Amino acid sequence: METTALEHRFNQKIEREEKIEPKDWMPEDYRKNNIRQISQHAHSEIVGMLPEANWITRAPSLRRKVALLAKVQDEAGHGLYLYSAAETLGTDREEMIDDLHSGKAKYSSIFNYPTTTWADIGAIGWLVDGAAITNQVALCRTSYGPYARAMVKICKEESFHQRQGYEIMCAMAFGTPEQKAMAQDALNRWWWPSLMMFGPTDGDSVHSQKSMDWKIKRYSNDELRQEFVDKTVAQAEYLGLTIPDPDLTYNDETGHYSFGEIDWKEFYQVISGNGPCNKERIEARRKAHEDGAWVREAANAFAQKRANQQVA
Numbered sequence: 001m002e003t004t005a006l007e008h009r010f011n012q013k014i015e016r017e018e019k020i021e022p023k024d025w026m027p028e029d030y031r032k033n034n035i036r037q038i039s040q041h042a043h044s045e046i047v048g049m050l051p052e053a054n055w056i057t058r059a060p061s062l063r064r065k066v067a068l069l070a071k072v073q074d075e076a077g078h079g080l081y082l083y084s085a086a087e088t089l090g091t092d093r094e095e096m097i098d099d100l101h102s103g104k105a106k107y108s109s110i111f112n113y114p115t116t117t118w119a120d121i122g123a124i125g126w127l128v129d130g131a132a133i134t135n136q137v138a139l140c141r142t143s144y145g146p147y148a149r150a151m152v153k154i155c156k157e158e159s160f161h162q163r164q165g166y167e168i169m170c171a172m173a174f175g176t177p178e179q180k181a182m183a184q185d186a187l188n189r190w191w192w193p194s195l196m197m198f199g200p201t202d203g204d205s206v207h208s209q210k211s212m213d214w215k216i217k218r219y220s221n222d223e224l225r226q227e228f229v230d231k232t233v234a235q236a237e238y239l240g241l242t243i244p245d246p247d248l249t250y251n252d253e254t255g256h257y258s259f260g261e262i263d264w265k266e267f268y269q270v271i272s273g274n275g276p277c278n279k280e281r282i283e284a285r286r287k288a289h290e291d292g293a294w295v296r297e298a299a300n301a302f303a304q305k306r307a308n309q310q311v312a
């Protein structure tokens, strides 16, 4: 078929809300845009293990340690489903990982901030996973089939993550005055970076228009950020904590909260590699990759042995 006819058929599928599958014809830009977003998403899951793993050895009880371990392991699983989804588009996992290690590929800005107290583990589950779910529930309806199906399972697990975080926040906010102060301090430090997770404003988002036309994204960055603020304010109020934004006000007419200006200079600094922990995170990933080389070699040798046996 000619390209225009193929393109017409592709657009009709998108229009009819049918999923695009790996062997279907797709425009090159659609393929590339999906590889970009899915691989960045996979990297975020894997790099996102680092700030929380920092607290596994210091969790305050066995129960907290078990829950945190399970959560961090889930993030590894999410990364693996997403790398697999990206591979169905014809890219290679080694290449994606090289791009992460060389600094060419992005991952979520949020994971470049340090986790300095146990309350940060509560704040990450509550706010970071809360923001992630807001974005990812919408991605369950993304147009690329393997990505959409990966998101369904990921969202179920993220929901557990958000609850484990909020439960930690409840324990601290309703605990001693010192614990409540730690919870407030964590909220102060994680609030604004969590809002940055949704990306630049719609006016500055370079990929949004195309991604919305192709139904890769179903809602804009600003729409999802607003949804997150609207649902999170009441959760902070229940905890008796104050969101660090003097401009936060409820608007009766719109039914939404208005909020202050995000520090976009900080956002662009962080996504260009100059956040508080960017270097440390990439260094940790590189080291883990090098230390794990023997596992990959052993797995390849085993696969080769099995293949040889089958041929024989």
Ligand code: BYC
Binding pocket: 036, 037, 040, 041, 042, 044, 045, 046, 047, 048, 049, 075, 106, 107, 108, 109, 110, 128, 129, 132, 133, 135, 196, 197, 198, 199, 200, 204, 205, 206, 207, 208, 211, 217, 221, 271
């Ligand atoms: N951080 O045109 P835009 C998790 C980049 S992990 C860094 O709006 P798009 C978890 C953007 O990539 C969940 N970079 O882009 C794990 C683009 O750069 P390039 C992570 C950002 O794609 C462990 C440029 O800025 N979730 O839940 O239309 C523990 C222009 O932006 C960020 C996902 O990855 C950012 N915050 O929209 C706990 C969700 N924002 O590629 C929890 C999937 C923007 O031109 N991704 N950039 O170099 C998406 O939904 C979209 O990619 C975004 C951005 C909404 C993030």
